[in-house]
Amino acid sequence: xxxxxxxxxxxxxxxxxxxxxxxxxxxxxxxxxxxxxxxxxxxxxxxxxxxxxxxxxxxxxxxxxxxxxxxxxxxxxxxxxxxxxxxxxxxxxxxxxxxxxxxxxxxxxxxxxxxxxxxxxxxxxxxxxxxxxxxxxxxxxxxxxxxxxxxxxxxxxxxxxxxxxxxxxxxxxxxxxxxxxxxxxxxxxxxxxxxxxxxxxxxxxxxxxxxxxxxxxxxxxxxxxxxxxxxxxxxxxxxxxxxxxxxxxxxxxxxxxxxxxxxxxxxxxxxxxxxxxxxxxxxxxxxxxxxxxxxxxxxxxxxxxxxxxxxxxxxxxxxxxxxxxxxxxxxxxxxxxxxxxxxxxxxxxxxxxxxxx
Amino acid sequence: xxxxxxxxxxxxxxxxxxxxxxxxxxxxxxxxxxxxxxxxxxxxxxxxxxxxxxxxxxxxxxxxxxxxxxxxxxxxxxxxxxxxxxxxxxxxxxxxxxxxxxxxxxxxxxxxxxxxxxxxxxxxxxxxxxxxxxxxxxxxxxxxxxxxxxxxxxxxxxxxxxxxxxxxxxxxxxxxxxxxxxxxxxxxxxxxxxxxxxxxxxxxxxxxxxxxxxxxxxxxxxxxxxxxxxxxxxxxxxxxxxxxxxxxxxxxxxxxxxxxxxxxxxxxxxxxxxxxxxxxxxxxxxxxxxxxxxxxxxxxxxxxxxxxxxxxxxxxxxxxxxxxxxxxxxxxx
Numbered sequence: 001x002x003x004x005x006x007x008x009x010x011x012x013x014x015x016x017x018x019x020x021x022x023x024x025x026x027x028x029x030x031x032x033x034x035x036x037x038x039x040x041x042x043x044x045x046x047x048x049x050x051x052x053x054x055x056x057x058x059x060x061x062x063x064x065x066x067x068x069x070x071x072x073x074x075x076x077x078x079x080x081x082x083x084x085x086x087x088x089x090x091x092x093x094x095x096x097x098x099x100x101x102x103x104x105x106x107x108x109x110x111x112x113x114x115x116x117x118x119x120x121x122x123x124x125x126x127x128x129x130x131x132x133x134x135x136x137x138x139x140x141x142x143x144x145x146x147x148x149x150x151x152x153x154x155x156x157x158x159x160x161x162x163x164x165x166x167x168x169x170x171x172x173x174x175x176x177x178x179x180x181x182x183x184x185x186x187x188x189x190x191x192x193x194x195x196x197x198x199x200x201x202x203x204x205x206x207x208x209x210x211x212x213x214x215x216x217x218x219x220x221x222x223x224x225x226x227x228x229x230x231x232x233x234x235x236x237x238x239x240x241x242x243x244x245x246x247x248x249x250x251x252x253x254x255x256x257x258x259x260x261x262x263x264x265x266x267x268x269x270x271x272x273x274x275x276x277x278x279x280x281x282x283x284x285x286x287x288x289x290x291x292x293x294x295x296x297x298x299x300x301x302x303x304x305x306x307x308x309x310x311x312x313x314x315x316x317x318x319x320x321x322x323x324x325x326x327x328x329x330x331x332x333x334x335x336x337x338x339x340x341x342x343x344x345x346x347x348x349x350x351x352x353x354x355x356x357x
Numbered sequence: 358x359x360x361x362x363x364x365x366x367x368x369x370x371x372x373x374x375x376x377x378x379x380x381x382x383x384x385x386x387x388x389x390x391x392x393x394x395x396x397x398x399x400x401x402x403x404x405x406x407x408x409x410x411x412x413x414x415x416x417x418x419x420x421x422x423x424x425x426x427x428x429x430x431x432x433x434x435x436x437x438x439x440x441x442x443x444x445x446x447x448x449x450x451x452x453x454x455x456x457x458x459x460x461x462x463x464x465x466x467x468x469x470x471x472x473x474x475x476x477x478x479x480x481x482x483x484x485x486x487x488x489x490x491x492x493x494x495x496x497x498x499x500x501x502x503x504x505x506x507x508x509x510x511x512x513x514x515x516x517x518x519x520x521x522x523x524x525x526x527x528x529x530x531x532x533x534x535x536x537x538x539x540x541x542x543x544x545x546x547x548x549x550x551x552x553x554x555x556x557x558x559x560x561x562x563x564x565x566x567x568x569x570x571x572x573x574x575x576x577x578x579x580x581x582x583x584x585x586x587x588x589x590x591x592x593x594x595x596x597x598x599x600x601x602x603x604x605x606x607x608x609x610x611x612x613x614x615x616x617x618x619x620x621x622x623x624x625x626x627x628x629x630x631x632x633x634x635x636x637x638x639x640x641x642x643x644x645x646x647x648x649x650x651x652x653x654x655x656x657x658x659x660x661x662x663x664x665x666x667x668x669x670x671x672x673x674x675x676x677x678x679x680x681x682x683x684x685x686x687x688x689x690x
Contacts, residue, residue, distance in 0.1 A: 082581035092469025099550050103504045157398045164395035177399040186672035188611020190639045194661040195409045198416045252391035280497020283613040308499040330500050
């Protein structure tokens with residue numbers, strides 16, 4: 001654990017004059033860290049605690065206490081508090097990093113052995129859940145179709161709403177839309193699923209299909225697209241709009257030919273991030289698409305599968321073979337989402353609108 | 358709505374008349390169509406929100422009217438039983454308790470990480486870490502669930518035993534049944550890990566906007582870094598922290614798959630949070646859906662409606678706080 005204390009000069013420990021107080025040497029935090037790690041382990045060993053986590057917790061407590069006491073003694077209590085706060089912030093960071101690294105490592109190490117060409121190109125057709133083998137082809141196909149349909153529905157509505165909010169909206173309507181878009185961002189995915197269930201399936205009488213799932217996903221996607229597009233349109237310099245309008249170009253052409261092209265990079269990024277978000281949604285798919293072992297290329301008729309749903313199903317089966325498939329599918333899913341994310345952010349950086357600086 | 362769009366906004370009545378004649382009429386037609394389309398999209402969104410509320414309420418009413426016990430206080434879920442009996446007491450309790458645990462863990466850590474990124478991290482590290490946090494917010498919840506069930510649950514067994522041994526006197530940490538750690542406590546920890554990136558992102562944005570002049574002035578007066586944060590950064594970001602927490606809370610309340618995978622559900626309401634069992638709204642819907650017939654689905658929709666209302670209130674409040682803060686800081690910027 002290293003400390004960065006940019007406001008602290010690495011001057012000698014002894015006070016030089018009236019204007020500078022005593023300073024800890026730069027290696028002090030490291031020394032305290034090593035010392036408290038040793039002490040924590042010793043106490044842990046002595047008390048017969050078998051969990052390494054408890055050792056680490058003890059060491060962390062010793063570290064915080066020792067840092068405070070030593071710094072307070074040498075530099076004064078205000079500096080001591082500062083050191084404790086610094087340590088705590090670092091501890092927070094490490095606490096958060098550990099589970100996240102563990103998550104990434106578990107997924108990659110357990111999934112990497114499963115994913116291969118066969119896994120990606122075969123479905124579960126003709127296999128019992130307890131059998132070995134099988135693959136995710138049907139789930140991958142389902143996910144891509146459902147997400148594509150959702151994107152086709154949600155993107156135009158989201159874009160036009162954002163255009164309305166930024167370019168036209170001033171009155172009560174736009175304030176209401178802004179508020180409800182924000183609220184809509186927080187709708188639990190399962191509620192979106194229940195809504196489509198109660199209208200499309202229960203009221204209109206359609207059966208399960210990939211399209212029903214896509215409808216629910218599009219509800220989840222719309223507010224995300226609106227928000228990100230709105231942010232991007234606001235970045236377009238007003239001078240461009242004014243120049244275009246001053247040349248006599250009608251407003252709708254100004255928007256189509258000047259405003260949107262200027263912001264297109266950011267808008268693309270926003271749409272792709274929204275797609276990445278809905279790709280991982282399981283709950284609405286569980287309610288509306290239902291899941292199947294077979295390849296069903298038609299999203300408008302009959303049950304389909306999807307990657308997140310497949311992960312859930314295979315986990316629920318509970319055998320070794322199915323758990324392996326679950327991890328394999330999880331790796332495929334996470335790779336899919338991460339690639340979308342990275343490409344989207346790449347586009348954002350590449351096409352960032354010039355803000356006039 | 359804000360100043361960036363001042364001049365071209367007044368579309369419906371045409372802006373100061375330039376000339377009267379054919380070209381203007383043409384302009385207005387194109388403009389009118391485009392305005393109609395974009396306004397229509399905005400209205401579509403409002404209609405969808407209204408429709409969600411309306412349809413869920415309608416189906417929920419169908420279900421609740423046949424419920425022979427009190428929908429709010431019943432401890433069982435038996436919509437297809439002989440006396441039709443189902444209630445949300447256990448679900449509401451589980452949802453609230455797991456979300457509270459998640460908030461208690463996640464909010465302080467998120468503040469810490471946000472401070473780390475905005476004020477403590479070496480500048481070279483800050484941007485990649487912020488980027489990483491962004492990516493983590495995109496990890497699908499089912500993967501968190503899978504990881505939680507396979508990795509976190511066995512791992513937390515030890516912690517559960519330890520808490521039970523030393524903190525059983527607090528009542529809530531008293532573990533009364535033998536079972537693996539598929540309990541509300543584990544769910545809370547998993548939810549905390551899941552909402553951490555979202556909360557961190559929002560808080561970090563707020564902290565980065567805190568007025569540099571004040572921070573530098575405080576440093577120049579000899580304040581330590583912690584004093585600067587306590588006196589300048591956190592007071593400035595307080596409403597941001599509150600609204601970020603509520604956004605995270607909204608996420609935690611509605612989380613479905615991670616909970617469904619990790620929890621071993623039961624319809625017992627127990628304050629012993631280490632006991633396996635309990636349930637949440639979303640988890641119950643996912644778990645019961647496949648075995649539910651037409652009426653059972655209506656009952657699940659009724660519980661979904663309650664979840665919808667709760668998240669609506671939480672998110673609405675969070676957004677209202679953010680909006681107020683925007684005006685406030687806009688006046689000062």
